[in-house]
Amino acid sequence: MFVSYKWLQEYVDLSGISPVELAEKITKSGIEVEGVEKKSEGIKGVVIGHVLEKVKHPEADKLNICQVDLGQETPVQIICGAPNVDKGQKVAVATVGAVLPGNFKIKKAKLRGEESNGMICSLQELGIEPKVVAKDYSSGIFVFPSEAEAGQDALSLLGLDDAILELGLTPNRADAMSMLGVAYEVGAILGREVKWPEISEHSSSEEASGYISVKVDAKEDNPLYVAKVIKDVKIGPSPLWMQTLLMNSGIRPHNNIVDITNYVLLEYGQPLHAFDYNKIGSKEILVRRASEGEKIVTLDEAERTLKADHLVITNGTDPIALAGVMGGANSEVDTDTTTVLLESAYFTGGVIRKASKDHGLRSEASSRYEKGVDPNRVRQAAERAADLMAQYAGGTVLNGSVTADALQIEPAVVSITLEKINRVLGTHLQMDQVQSIFKRLQFTVDVSGDEITVTVPTRRGDITIEEDLIEEVARLFGYDNLPLTLPVAETGPGGLTSYQLKRRKVRSFLEGAGLYQAVTYSLTTNEKANQYALETADTIRLAMPMSEERSTLRLSITPQLLEILKYNIARQNDSIAIYETGSVFLKNGEHELPVEKEHLAGALTGLWHSQLWQGEKKPVDFYVAKGVLEGLFSVLGISEAVSYHPAAIPGMHPGRTAEIKLNGEAVGFVGQIHPKVQKDMDLKETFVFELSLQSVLKVHVEPISYTSIPRFPSITRDIALVVDRETAAGQIYSVITEAGGKLLKEVSVFDLYEGERMEQGKKSIAFSLKYLDPERTLTDEEVTKAHNKVLKTVEEKTGAALRA
Incomplete structure (x- = not known):
């Protein structure tokens, strides 16, 4: 939700509060302000210019020489290439010395021999996103209303002197998807009143009921539908102030009627839709579920096939709008429209979301219906829009509204005790403090003893239980003001176990030694499952394996690491050192879960050290692999308990393999892969190690003791x-x-x-x-x-x- 700071001031007094300060206060109260953008930041020297004369450039077909009045003693000459520039226009001019977005500085220049003293600007050149620029000005300069004065600040007229707050709303805060909703929030934070827009009353000799009737078949989807009729409208551009507010909110201006519906949507949070009354083709509005396979052409000129769970607005027979999502092209307001049928309705979120999702149409209207609109603003929004159409489109508002009303929504009533509020928050608030908070939120409060009964306005549909009230008290009292306490528990704060700390130490050391961590599958083939196993056991096969390659639980990690080496060497990455800590699985009877043990394995091949400039190359050998392990054992403090013994292990080199014992118990091995295995796998000399990590890390280690440096010679x-x-x-x-x-x-x-x-x-x-x-x-x-x-x-x- 984009919130204009200047627009917000129309509803709540912001004196003494800067946009940045306001953003901080809103964020601290529970709605995150993701950013504050000053639209004119970095732009200066842009004024209104009056084009007095325009002639073709003698040396360029697409350039025009314009004489422009900038409110100074004499006009200036500006060369302009915009196709729509013309005599008599009021335009934005970047004067000599001006700075445009991107730190683009305007200087005097000569274009094809003619002097140019400034630049006539399009809205895009002033930093306004192309997607929100009206189509009439999407490929040329913007033309200001005739009442704009030459020399006047153009940035102010375009609303670029405004600050825009971007609110990151959570789904429960649908109330803040409108300017009035944000005004209520800010009013509560600052303790200031909220001013509603004034709506003028209109009388006519004709009744709206004489022009249209409304019937709703799908009452569960549309419990309230309000229609108003505005005659004799004149379609044209909306006032510049309205256009700028829409553009700053991310909405493209179209014409006065459509812009008013979008303006009121942003103001009240209530979606509206304007139909061309003369295109409806009947004097009836029927709201129903669509027929399966029924078709409609929407305003984006796409033909859409409807489903039976979509809600449509019809003229009694044919769809003229996909309810709450997008209107139909067959009833679109255009330059020939003279009578408008204005729709304001309460649609339930589920049916709107279904249609929006099915058709890939996410609109400002659908997003609000999905999250929930205030049912008590449906009629108010219609009256506000009709009043604006009378003011800015010259329309006549017919008496009354035509409604179909089956709405039964009452304000939520929630009771809570002061004791519970203080107990949950850890505070010592007094009753008058809590009452003040609810009154600032415009909630009705009744107090009986220690019990507080709150009647919640329908605009705050997110408040239904006691905890919601506690949250409101907490955020407006101030999260920073809540007392700090430590958790009460039998044990202290959580932490890593000794085993977990040692495992981290193992990984840190190996990565510091130059080995990369690998993560491989625990499932392998039946043939590889037993290779290099530290303990002999029956293999465990899955009942329904995905494939034979992943059918059996492993008893050793080494075969998977060798596969990684093979994969890399085949791709010319021939110097590799990797390790993995992971589980192996030992069978534990026919109907028992396997025993899971954690192992550490490593594999090294290629060059261990290379300094080409000095001509040094050290390939990996047995002592490199053994040295890595010795360094690890030293870090773990168990070096004195480890010994190495010659060993014959299947798949390992018979003369370059050692069994590793810890306190006399075998815990692993280190050595070179058998030359035949290396040849079969297209590996160079490869050295591996595998340890029972559980056995290594569970050894009790005495605390480190230090001795002083000897004073006497050795x-x-x-x-x-x-x-x-x-x-x-x-x-x-x-x-x-x-x-x-x-x-x-x-x-x-x-x-x-x-x-x-x-x-x-x-x-x-x-x-x-x-x-x-x-x-x-x-x-x-x-x-x-x-x-x-x-x-x-x-x-x-x-x-x-x-x-x-």
Whole structure:
């Protein structure tokens, strides 16, 4: 709903309140103002010009040389290319130095050798949307009424000095789809009275009932129909002020009769329709449901086929309007119209919405009928429109109205206690404060003890229960004034569980390490369901699968990640690192739901690091994949509990795969995909890992403890041990760590030698050992003693010999 600030001032006093301040107050009271637009913002220097003379440009067929009076001592010469410019017109002129929308500045210029001192403007050039410009001026300049004075501010005459508030209405606030409805809202907010438009009384020697009769067959759809007759109208343009108000509200002006019906629609929120009385073809109006397949040509010149649940206005036989949506072309008001039949009716929302939706016709009228109009404004709106037609179309309003009235709508009466209002809102309002709020809303209030009985006007059809009254009190008292309280509950505010926090930490780390998150289907083929599974179990097949590709619940995530790699590599995206956290499903008996466990899986292929300028390229290998996991375990604080052991897993490389154990329990694997699998899937060297995320995240981790930086120096000893080639470095590492005691702080592998000088079946592994006591400086004797113990234990448990 577009609301003109200047127009609103006609109904409620806005003195001392700027458009922006008003918008803020309306928003705080519960109706969002989505924006405030100052139409003339950025425009200046546009005045009314009087075209004194027009001659053809000697060097251009489509240009005219105009002498224009701008209210100054001498006229100015302006070159204009508009096809409808002519002598005697009053037009909008952007003078030299003026600024138009888009920061377009007007300067003196020469066009084909002739001087031009300004620009005669169309409405579009002044920033008015083409869709709301009257058709007569859609391809040329706008011509002002003759009473406009040369030199007068054109922006003011066009209503461009106005501010337009755009209200974002919710469906329940149909009352605010009219200027009077908004005036009631603003009056309540500001505590000011609402002024209704004055309607003059008209008398005639003729009665409207002598010209038309009204009958309604579909009373449930149309309980009230009002018809008025206005004779001797003269069709022409509506007053400029009315045209500008319509354009600012997003409606295109047509002629005085149609514009008046649209003006009253915006003012009262009551849709109206004007028929050319002489085209109706009878003295009867019959409102009925359409016959199935019946046809009508609407005002947009489209032939429409009707259904039995559409409501039509007929001349007793043929449809002349699709009720509440659009009139028929066969009764359209045009330049030859002399007598108008004015319709004002109350149609129920459901039947109008059905027709509007079926025909794709969403109009200002239908939108209001769908949300609900005020039944008490039907007659008032008709009288207002008839009065305006007498004023601005020279018409004679015939006595009386012809009505079909079966309407039975009473104002809602709702009772509530002051105690409940205060209890729900947490306030301590007094009775006089609550009464004042309802009276500002123009509600009738009766008080009996602590009980308040409110009679709600029919314009506020959204108020029917106690909670609606509480909302009205809250928003007009001010949401900002409501007391703040914390929720009362047995537990504190909600938060993430320890498991959820750790899962977020896992995702954050992996994405920080360069892996992208993938989300794959939990359903796969029966053949792939068991591949790379951490636990052996029977597969679970859907009773009615969509396809064989998605027929079985997965036991592992790795096969789906390999499919993603295959898809990307086929499209030349060959360096990929992805991970997924998701569920796998283990069968739990024939008639039981499966056990659902969360896993973490990752897949890496291609280059892990590339610096082409330095000529560095590092492909993914086993240690990259293992390093990612080691970093993850470090973040989770479980590095000390994790160990890696050689493993033979179907589908994995026999020499480049490790089983991962956590506190001695197997929780996953890491390694390279078997070369045969890689070849079958057209993959390069690909490394994967999969973990039971549940097992990893449920491990109890001691709180982090910190130690100060040592004040005393450490002593490092390096040893090279000759062992059998099958002996794992991790095994020796564990023995050294255990034997080193409290003085041994760090152990690391720094060399592996299996060259020609090494005995057949043997290898040399070099370790660096760091000894430290944080309380004192160690002596050589103490380090030697601890170091010899390590060498002896390693020799006894692994058969290692110190390399000469």
